[in-house]
Amino acid sequence: MSTTDERTDALVGLTADQVAARVAAGQTNDVPARASRSVGEIIRANVFTRFNAIVGVLFAIILVIGPIQDGLFGFVIVINTLIGIVQELRAKRTLERLAIIGEARPVVRRDGTQIEVSPNQVVLDDVIELGPGDKIVVDGVVLAAAGLEVDESLLTGESDPVAKQPGDPLLSGSFVTVGTGAQQATKVGREAYAAQLAEEASRFTLVDSELRAGINKILQIITYLLVPAAALIIWSQFRTAGTEIDDALRGMVAALVPMVPEGLVLLTSIAFAVGVIRLGRRNCLVQELPAIEGLARVDVVCADKTGTLTENGMRLSEVLPFGGHGEDELRAALGALASVDPRPNASLAAIAEVCPSPGWTATETVAFSSARKWSGASFDGARHWVLGACDVLLGADSPERAEAERIGATGLRVLLLGRSATTVDADAPVVVEPAGLVVLQQRVRPEAKDTLAYFAAQDVTVKVISGDNALSVGAVAASLDLRGAEAPVDARELSAERDALGAELDRGTVFGRVTPAQKRDMVGALQAGGHTVAMTGDGVNDVLALKDADIGVAMGSGSPATRAVAQIVLLDNSFATLPHVVAEGRRVIGNIERVSNLFLTKTVYSVLLAIAIGAIGVPFPFLPRHLTLIGSLTIGIPAFFLALAPNTERARRGFVRRVLRLAVPSGVIIGAATIVTYLIARADPTATPIQQSTAAVVVLYLAATWVLVAVARPFAWWKALMIAASLAAFSYALFLPAIFGQQFWQLDPSHAGVMLPAVVVAAVAVVVIEVAYRLVNRSLARSS
Template sequence: MGLTTEQALKLKEEGKYNGNVKAGTKTVGEILFDNIFTFFNAVNLVAAIFVFTTGSYKNMTFMFVCFWNAIVGIFQEMKARRTLTKLKILLNPVAFVIRDDKEIQIKSDDIVYGDTCVFYAGDQVCVDGKVIEGEGFVNESLLTGESIPVPKKKDDNVLAGTFVAEGKLIVEATGVGEESYTYKIIKRAKKFKKNRSEIMYSINYVIRLVTLFVIPVATGLILKQHFVSHDSYNEIVLSTVAATIGFIPSGFVLLTSLVMFKGAIKLSFYNTLVQDLYSTEKLARVDTICFDKTGTLTKGRFDVTKIVEINCSRDEFEKALKEYSNTGFDRNSTILSIRAYYSGKDYNWNFIDGIPFSSARKWSLLEFKEGTYVLGAPDVLLSDKEKFNSKYNQEMVHGARIIAFGKCESYDKDKETFEGFSLMGLVILKDTLRDNAKETIEFLDSQKLNIKVISGDNPLTASIVATEAGIKDADKYIDASSIDSIEDIKEAVDKYTVFGRVTPEFKLKFVRALQEQEHIVAMTGDGVNDVMALKEADCSIAMQSGSSAARDISSVVLLDSDFAHIPEIIREGRRSINNLERSGVLYLTKTVYAILLALLFIVIPYSYPFKPIQYTLLGTLTIGYPSFFLAFEPNDERVRTGFLYNILFKAIPNGALVATNVCLSALMVYIWLRSDLTLSTMATLTTGLVSMFIFTDLCRPFTRLRFWVTVLVPIVFWTVLLILPDVFDVMGITLMRFYGSVVILSIDFVIYLFYRMLTRKFFNKDKFRARITNWLNKKARKQAKM
């Protein structure tokens, strides 16, 4: 029986072996490429090359932002990749195969087509195959979602990704590697999932939008400075680069990466692996979360919930049952559950002989010096089945497994029969709720999230579990096999809470139906049957105990398989989004005034007033430094819709205020001083003052941290200008220049208040904000599917 070693080696050389599959995670090359070769980095690199030709290397400091942004992204994704690789090595099952007429143990990846594999109770089936000998029960929950084991006997087929719950199966491998059923499902989702982050998409959208201005504005500035101002090559390049890089909120890109990275590190202490930097944000935004029953709401294993003694004392029944579970041939899930229930109790009976469990007989027998006992299915062991079924029907309907236990008078091991069975009692097992499941559901319900349960189990069973977990409207359940058309699915997602008998294809359609109704969907899962839905969802959460395919495709992996960590992920996402929204106002204010000033100075008879080094100073001290502290503050407020809208609503008037300041400075210089260096100094000074006013306004209400940030920023800013004017290409700060900037600031502060009053009155509309948000989400989903 089985192949020879030479046959196995030949088949492996031909590629017909189990390990011949492509990984679902990104390769090192893909990680490096995605983080280095970005549109953001390309724009900054072109600008840096032009600055390099001028020899003014200090004006290239803006490239540090690109460098650190790439480093943070690469580090986080490499960390996630290493963790998943370790998990695969740790969880990679071994298997027993028969080669050269001997049973040997090998790695599951080394199984070849035609191998004769031996699977015992508790083993994972790692190939598709046909049973050629033996009987048992197979748990197919990772493929079908159905938690009740399926009986298997000779000539039945088994699939990779299932587990042998009871018995022993000898299987001929007929599907290995890419030919297995499991891989065919994974293949439909093997392309690595793109981000669907509103923050990331908003930033990229702004970068792409403002880049449309770069070429025409740069051309206009170059022509004006060459033919009108007659500036030198170095002056033209530096001022043009300063104008164009000011368009791009580069510091905001880095800050976003740092905030998300900090969140990933924090969540790692909660046994949560964040596979991409934007995962926490996506979960914080969802309004609908879909749970699987088996392995998510429940522990995914049967636990003893009740012991019912019938024709004996409790002590006598428990002694016999404890010894039975701790002795003998079987190590199936039922025996292990009973053993766990009686852990710590030991009576040390004298074992003699017995008959192991068989799925055909549905019972097992053990003989002790103290007596002979039988454990098995009630419908086989009991004579009065109708009375038993009527009494315990409700328990079975609700998903319980009932086992009968009792004594027998005699048995025949060769014929595998016994006589004189006397019932002692019943063992009731059930797939129980996870610890903290109710608390987690209660938190999600308090946050107004729609909760859906989609399971391969019986819909009534799933409904009972959902009710026990505290999910609202859990009594509204339906058999998904009765839903055919897309229109029916769209109607059902609104009408029902619990869906049973769900197939992988239905889960995918289910998620898409929710998304088409403008919902942001999170999907939890652990099996191969969840892969397609996990990939399609806006945020996907996998359990470490599930399949590697589910882990590879998901945004977040719960390393201890406990979905009670979801509230902490949501809180971390809220902190990130809310703080980044506030910090984003500072960065996009700079984008707004950079665009306005670039357009204005094409016609104003002065050179563009800023150089890259001055933008670096302003960006670091009046934007980067305060935003860094603001971004890491605790903040678990509910996320408002319209991330980009909320930022632009404040950034546009703020940017207009700064542009007005600089224009007034230009007018003052034109009237009195007529000097480009003076204009550059006044522009830097007034921009710094207005920026301080803006972030002070954003810091309200003040905390101790915010107070000290608003105090230290102006002190550091003035100190740098006074000590290092030559480094930043400004003149020494005199009292007259300071007074002039204060006068300008006072004038346009009135303009600012008037502008904000108009925008609040006419443009602060919730529907407009919601439209922008929905549009961004649709664009992000469309891009992710490309």
């Protein structure tokens, strides 16, 4: 820690030599901004898993007793694990590249000039400039303040902004809502209050993922089933195989390997990683992995108007004087108001472009806030000017307000410029004399109309909630053909009670004059009504709602605070990217549910076969290579393609229930059909053991293939080709004596006496699986 006399003047900041000295001393904000796991963690997470350990032990057994054909499952696990590592490393690179683009970049004073640096380049005693929307990246003390208010809700949970004066402390993790100022860094790096929180918040994570929680729950159940099934099959195989210990071990391995749904976890990771990469190509930063899953379930999108439906930039259209005031006088006042705000919002920035400063000296200033809806300043010569919302500053029967609403109803933004008889004061009621209307033209985003049409087609409701005048917001929304925009609602008339508010939200589509706290309440009311809510925004007034929404989506050009709390950042500021994000979420979740049916069906019939064969006391009908062949052709290879295929169906809650309702009956049917076929074949004394096993292999393959047919619906040409390729590959292994044919797989379909019953049983199993599939789908449709 440096001494007090080393501290620099706030107007100058540190010198280059002082910065170099602090860097050399390690006094930097060196908290690693991790967008993903490290390379070592990725490798460990993909290699050292519970199921890899189980499969690895079984693979080692086959390597000892041979032949190597029965150890193919081990090579499949190695290949799949490598694929998982490569995909996650690609996702890591994508995330880190995008995180650098989208990070908050504080402005520091060094050698008397202002420079923009990355957060980790801030050093101890740096002087950091603060303005609306700025995220506070290090702990410090306020050096200067002009109407400075800070939101510390991310740290304390208290949503009301805190006014800050010189000497007051500032904590990293908070953000500026109103005013400007400067802070001096007193704690940096891991010493800062929110350093650990910030590191965890930026991590690529699966926290609060219903999908991952559901898969883990299923895997726990399977783990419990593995132990008794394994004990039973081991005892059975050693009892029935006599002195041939190698045959008993092969039977044990063949029974246990398919119980392990290792590929399910792997394909889940791959699907998410590919989703991150695809969205990264669209300049979309996924800051938390569950965001992809959450977007798949979204049924309500709450969109802010400014920055989402309209562009941030505005253009001053005209100034309309009142009561004897001249336009030149009003433009001078507007130029003065714009000049005293060092961080003007979009409205003041548009005014400053065409209204130069008259050179007046400000004696008091009040910065604009979303709660007040106005800003103002007092200048020498007793000139007190206020600029803000007409319906806040004027009475309901004011003719000036009526004129403003008439103009605003056309989609223009209208502000009141008024004079006050007293010095402007943020804590006192403001009374103004109307001097003129300031008309601003907003530019509607060209992609907004198509985006709203997409959401309507996908049965996703869009609610426009804005701090602007309701009529103006409604006019903009109506120009985009948003359903219900013709009846905008003034949020000041909404109920504060949650249930009543939810009912009012269900009836309305466009809401104006919404305060930041109301935006948060509206999100909560929609969630209480059973909706999954996404919130889009770019301003400080959106932060509370973004934080509470199921999914927060921020624009890349938005304030650092909005980007910090959002799960998804659209770095190209394009509202048109959002449909691609939603579609990606649906693709990932819908496809994982599809492939989960395949993997869990395999687990069910594998456990059933192990228990039944163990209880009956006959040799296990399959070699490990048989189940490798069937698993690859009906699950492994098809699941890889299905996991990455297009899917537009909105995800629903209840993942575990839906998957088990199809996988359990399918697995039971397949297992029962296989056991019946095997027992029929064993009853034929003219059939060899290989021919008996072949009959069971055929039934198992055909029935499992029909489950693949069921979950692959609706069909597309590539799905039909995939299933045809599977059938062709199995036919090659079954009928041709060529390389990798009958001899390699130990199959012999030449005995008609066992093959004919096998085909009949397989046909019956296919019909029963189809009936079960239709009944389950009908039941799920009724319950959804």
